[in-house]
Amino acid sequence: MKDSEIKFKINLDDSNLPKSITWDATDKEADGYESTKSISLNVWDNLNQSTLRIDLWTDEMSVAEMKRFYIDVIGGMAQTILNSTGDEYMSEEMKELCDRLVSHVNEENAKS
Structure with a gap:
């Protein structure tokens, strides 16, 4: 068994709005962080039987x-x-x- 990681870095402005979003993953082809304009992450909260969501986008999108x-x-x-x-x-x-x-x-x- 192996571990795999996905990482997001969010650079925020003074109002805590995303200015830049970068991501990296252990299993992606290219090495290093890549830039993106938006992410949408959904996680099943088994304890509360509900979906947790994180939706972020930069003003460039x-x-x-x-x-x-x-x-x-x-x-x-x-x-x-x-x-x-x-x-x-x-x-x-x-x-x-x-x-x-x-x-x-x-x-x-x-x-x-």
Whole structure:
């Protein structure tokens, strides 16, 4: 058995808002910390039977990027629920939501 670590470093401004976010992981291809504009971390709190969430983003992340990020997150969760539970209905509903959200974002972009 081996240990694997994922580390995040958050640089905060005077108002405690993220100015920069970097991350590193023992199992990623490149060595050293890499920059990112946003993280979304969800942890199951077994004691309280609830989800703990940390959502952080820098002011460099555009609205369009944020929308794309969360569509990708939901799509990834759809695949995870399928892989972990075999629940095709729930996975398909989530994928269909992603499709609707992509259409919504595309319509917004066409208006701009």
